[in-house]
Amino acid sequence: MALAPIYKIMFLNQGEMYEVYARQVYQSDLWGFLEVEEFVFGERTQMIVDPAEEKLKNEFSSVKRSFIPLHSVVRIDEVEKEGACKVREVKGSSNVTPFPYPNVVPRPKGE
Numbered sequence: 001m002a003l004a005p006i007y008k009i010m011f012l013n014q015g016e017m018y019e020v021y022a023r024q025v026y027q028s029d030l031w032g033f034l035e036v037e038e039f040v041f042g043e044r045t046q047m048i049v050d051p052a053e054e055k056l057k058n059e060f061s062s063v064k065r066s067f068i069p070l071h072s073v074v075r076i077d078e079v080e081k082e083g084a085c086k087v088r089e090v091k092g093s094s095n096v097t098p099f100p101y102p103n104v105v106p107r108p109k110g111e
Contacts, residue, residue: 006040006082010074017074017090020056021082033067040082056085 007025011018024037039060
């Protein structure tokens with residue numbers, strides 16, 4: 001029996017790049033969002049603790065389903081096994097955050 005696939009999802013959130021692993025990823029019924037369910041965190045038996053992974057584990061520990069805006073998603077990969085979840089600061093030359101916009105341009109009335 002084949003195991004359920006695991007997906008690596010990379011997305012932007014408030015100036016940081018999140019890299020998380022989940023078993024369920026699909027387009028949401030909410031327009032413009034991606035649904036992510038069943039987050040997977042690696043079970044560590046070592047004494048070394050990664051603060052970034054612990055931050056994500058605490059942030060998503062009680063989350064059943066997460067809705068991520070489509071324009072924030074950078075990449076989704078199907079992987080064979082989960083890796084370490086990461087949070088990285090995105091370096092940019094500007095301190096201005098762009099306003100989110102829809103990917104579809106509305107048509108003027110009458111067309």
